[in-house]
Amino acid sequence: MPRVSELFFKTAVIFFLLGIAIGIKMGISGDHGAYPAHAHFNLLGWVTSAIFGGYYALNPAKAEKRLAMIHYGLYTLGLVVMLPPLYLKYAQGNDAVEPILGIGSLIVAAAVLVFAFMVFSPAQSTHSATATAR
Numbered sequence: 001m002p003r004v005s006e007l008f009f010k011t012a013v014i015f016f017l018l019g020i021a022i023g024i025k026m027g028i029s030g031d032h033g034a035y036p037a038h039a040h041f042n043l044l045g046w047v048t049s050a051i052f053g054g055y056y057a058l059n060p061a062k063a064e065k066r067l068a069m070i071h072y073g074l075y076t077l078g079l080v081v082m083l084p085p086l087y088l089k090y091a092q093g094n095d096a097v098e099p100i101l102g103i104g105s106l107i108v109a110a111a112v113l114v115f116a117f118m119v120f121s122p123a124q125s126t127h128s129a130t131a132t133a134r
Contacts, residue, residue, distance in 0.1 A: 015045020
């Protein structure tokens with residue numbers, strides 16, 4: 001498995017565990033105010049990271065590109081910046097974290113644009129593909 005895939009999967013599991021912990025805390029306390037953060041930890045952290053990892057596992061030529069690791073770093077940074085303030089906003093009603101939440105959201109959006117670029121770009125240059133076909 002490509003290194004970037006492994007990193008995305010490991011990161012996904014960490015966010016899944018955090019999302020589950022938030023869900024358990026909400027269930028035990030009966031206070032479900034943090035459900036938006038719970039959903040984001042699970043959907044952006046767990047599901048989307050795992051999908052990215054799967055994509056790169058299925059496209060090893062793209063996984064070897066430097067941009068794949070930049071995508072991983074940017075996306076993970078975005079989650080780390082965005083998700084804790086999101087939790088604080090909804091679990092504790094702390095609206096002062098919104099600027100940080102906004103910055104994290106923009107970083108995540110930039111990482112998704114990098115992923116879109118990766119998806120629509122060729123796996124290898126036309127010159128390399130021609131040389132390989134010969």
